Amino acid sequence: MKIVVPVQLVPDLVEELVVDKSGKALDLDTVRWIISEPDDHAIEQAILMKEKSGGEVIILAPDFEGVDDVLFAAAAKGADRLVKITGDFESGLNAHALARALQPLVKDMNPDLVLTGVQTHNGLDGPIGALLAEYLQMPYIGYVSGVSVQGNKALISKDYPGGLKAEMEVSLPAVLGVSSAESAPRYVPISKIRMVMKTSKVEEQDAGDLDLSGAAVVTRMSPPESAERATMITGKVDDVAAKIVAIIQEQGLL
Amino acid sequence: MNQDIFVLVEHLRGQVADITYVALAQAQSLAVETGGKVIAVLFGGNAVELSKNLAADMVLHVESPVLAEYTCDAYASALTGLIKEKSPRAVLMGDTTMGAEVAGVLSARLGMPLISNCVSIKGGKFSAKICGGKMMVEGELPAEPVLVAMVPGGFRVEQGQAAKAPEIKTSPVPDLSGVRVAFKQYVEPEGGDIDITTQKILVGVGRGLQNGDNLELAEELAEALGGAVCASRPVVDQGWLPTTRLVGKSGKAIKPKLYLALGISGAPEHTETITGSEMIIAVNTDPAAPIFDLAKYGAEVDMLDLMPALSEAVRKAKGG
Numbered sequence: 062m063k064i065v066v067p068v069q070l071v072p073d074l075v076e077e078l079v080v081d082k083s084g085k086a087l088d089l090d091t092v093r094w095i096i097s098e099p100d101d102h103a104i105e106q107a108i109l110m111k112e113k114s115g116g117e118v119i120i121l122a123p124d125f126e127g128v129d130d131v132l133f134a135a136a137a138k139g140a141d142r143l144v145k146i147t148g149d150f151e152s153g154l155n156a157h158a159l160a161r162a163l164q165p166l167v168k169d170m171n172p173d174l175v176l177t178g179v180q181t182h183n184g185l186d187g188p189i190g191a192l193l194a195e196y197l198q199m200p201y202i203g204y205v206s207g208v209s210v211q212g213n214k215a216l217i218s219k220d221y222p223g224g225l226k227a228e229m230e231v232s233l234p235a236v237l238g239v240s241s242a243e244s245a246p247r248y249v250p251i252s253k254i255r256m257v258m259k260t261s262k263v264e265e266q267d268a269g270d271l272d273l274s275g276a277a278v279v280t281r282m283s284p285p286e287s288a289e290r291a292t293m294i295t296g297k298v299d300d301v302a303a304k305i306v307a308i309i310q311e312q313g314l315l
Numbered sequence: 316m317n318q319d320i321f322v323l324v325e326h327l328r329g330q331v332a333d334i335t336y337v338a339l340a341q342a343q344s345l346a347v348e349t350g351g352k353v354i355a356v357l358f359g360g361n362a363v364e365l366s367k368n369l370a371a372d373m374v375l376h377v378e379s380p381v382l383a384e385y386t387c388d389a390y391a392s393a394l395t396g397l398i399k400e401k402s403p404r405a406v407l408m409g410d411t412t413m414g415a416e417v418a419g420v421l422s423a424r425l426g427m428p429l430i431s432n433c434v435s436i437k438g439g440k441f442s443a444k445i446c447g448g449k450m451m452v453e454g455e456l457p458a459e460p461v462l463v464a465m466v467p468g469g470f471r472v473e474q475g476q477a478a479k480a481p482e483i484k485t486s487p488v489p490d491l492s493g494v495r496v497a498f499k500q501y502v503e504p505e506g507g508d509i510d511i512t513t514q515k516i517l518v519g520v521g522r523g524l525q526n527g528d529n530l531e532l533a534e535e536l537a538e539a540l541g542g543a544v545c546a547s548r549p550v551v552d553q554g555w556l557p558t559t560r561l562v563g564k565s566g567k568a569i570k571p572k573l574y575l576a577l578g579i580s581g582a583p584e585h586t587e588t589i590t591g592s593e594m595i596i597a598v599n600t601d602p603a604a605p606i607f608d609l610a611k612y613g614a615e616v617d618m619l620d621l622m623p624a625l626s627e628a629v630r631k632a633k634g635g
């Protein structure tokens with residue numbers, strides 16, 4: 062079983078997001094890049110499957126600031142190969158361009174399964190998994206929360222709203238968009254990641270010329286203007302608690 | 316290319332998804348601009364029943380055993396044929412467990428640009444919401460035929476509903492022999508837990524909870540208030556609460572009289588199903604958290620400090 066896991070880094074939403082001078086994009090100097098959360102689940106799912114039935118897990122990620130940390134963390138969890146995709150991403154990278162860049166690399170690896178996060182929070186041109194699947198001529202299932210492989214097929218658990226799931230059978234190779242792994246992504250201590258850094262190597266593959274077509278051009282980016290912002294309750298915790306109680310009482314709920 | 320607008324009808328177990336009506340409302344307004352018709356595309360299901368209130372000029376219905384239940388593979392194949400044959404100006408669907416993936420596959424297959432997370436298209440401009448609701452982006456609608464995956468916010472469900480059923484046209488069944496995915500069965504969510512959709516007071520906890528052990532504080536607060544605890548996705552993913560308590564796109568829609576949202580940032584996947592709440596009070600240490608756009612009241616304090624203080628204050632108020 063060979064599982065390829067393309068992942069991406071996205072802006073950490075805990076940090077303040079600043080629009081750059083062009084007014085069309087985030088100011089990259091202020092962005093802290095972290096692994097996209099569904100991608101973290103895709104890595105976990107791949108590792109869980111390797112632990113269960115063996116095989117090889119290959120992580121692929123475009124070269125954003127902090128990518129080595131993401132790759133080494135995956136190695137510390139049990140990934141076998143780490144591949145950094147290099148290229149000129151300064152003037153922008155979108156899902157279509159990344160999927161096109163991934164296609165020949167993934168094809169050469171000849172995987173049984175490609176697991177990737179079902180979406181990224183900053184994407185504007187669709188899920189990478191669906192695009193990559195089509196470029197690879199493989200079937201795609203997204204919103205996946207469970208996978209079990211039986212011969213040259215896989216039984217997939219796909220999430221619908223309200224906790225409903227559908228079981229689907231897909232012929233392999235296939236691309237799956239993972240929304241949650243069968244168990245929460247494991248935590249690896251920094252000390253273990255440091256150790257892995259000494260023994261693992263990060264391979265590099267060039268993305269070549271990026272083809273950004275397939276996405277619409279953004280002409281303006283701005284924080285949402287909301288009609289109404291919440292009335293802020295100020296003061297120390299006890300004051301806030303007292304004021305909230307007063308509001309709840311006013312509503313007749315207490 | 317003609318000027319018609321296609322809308323993919325998403326339905327699950329005999330029910331049309333709300334987002335389909337939102338997309339129809341968008342399509343109606345877009346069709347006025349382009350001068351085309353709104354054509355709802357319906358695969359499988361009971362066409363008469365499912366299309367009775369769709370705000371469309373016509374329903375194109377395709378029936379096949381392969382389309383009886385949704386799979387991305389089958390829907391994308393069937394839609395490919397229809398788009399090639401009719402070449403619409405735009406194809407709208409939901410940015411959902413169905414639409415998001417069909418749109419992605421079709422964009423790669425047909426070379427049509429795709430706009431996802433789209434809130435609305437007006438006057439030739441689209442606007443979309445990204446970064447967990449913290450940023451809006453705008454741009455020109457591409458001149459060529461385009462795929463659009465919609466999120467709620469720009470139009471109301473009722474705007475996409477009509478009193479009169481549209482005409483249904485049956486389209487020939489395409490060749491679906493190459494479909495590589497087979498639907499097997501539905502698996503129901505586990506039962507036996509409280510039903511968060513009927514609670515009057517809900518204490519919602521998010522990643523700000525930091526640790527499963529802190530859940531006790533939320534349970535205590537909910538008990539004092541006579542309500543129940545629900546959660547955002549990370550809390551459920553960590554296994555701190557069961558999926559029955561999940562609020563949002565992949566969970567449930569809630570409509571309590573009071574929703575106390577604690578340590579929840581307000582990502583669209585969460586907030587799209589809390590708008591039925593009568594009053595939202597949000598507590599978040601980040602003043603820029605999008606949840607404050609929806610909340611009536613907000614406080615910028617640590618939820619871990621607030622929960623015990625509030626439980627105490629509530630008990631006092633009740634006792635006195």
Ligand SMILES: Cc1cc2nc3c(=O)[nH]c(=O)nc-3n(C[C@H](O)[C@H](O)[C@H](O)COP(=O)(O)OP(=O)(O)OC[C@H]3O[C@@H](n4cnc5c(N)ncnc54)[C@H](O)[C@@H]3O)c2cc1C
Nearest residue numbers: 521522523547548563564565566578579580585600601618
């Ligand atoms: C396919 C898909 C489906 C999804 N479906 C859902 C869904 O159904 N429901 C859902 O909720 N999400 C869903 N999500 C996830 C969603 O995109 C967000 O990631 C999620 O809602 C964020 O949860 P959160 O607000 O708890 O965490 P975060 O976004 O991390 O926010 C935590 C917040 O807590 C605040 N905070 C931290 N510490 C404290 C403290 N001590 N006191 C007070 N505030 C504090 C922070 O400022 C921050 O605003 C889905 C995602 C995908 C990809």
Ligand SMILES: Nc1ncnc2c1ncn2[C@@H]1O[C@H](COP(=O)(O)O)[C@@H](O)[C@H]1O
Nearest residue numbers: 089094124125126149150151152153154
């Ligand atoms: N969406 C993006 N568009 C462009 N560059 C990006 C993007 N995401 C991450 N980057 C990278 O962010 C890094 C920030 O610059 P530096 O701090 O010089 O490494 C650059 O290496 C960029 O390649």
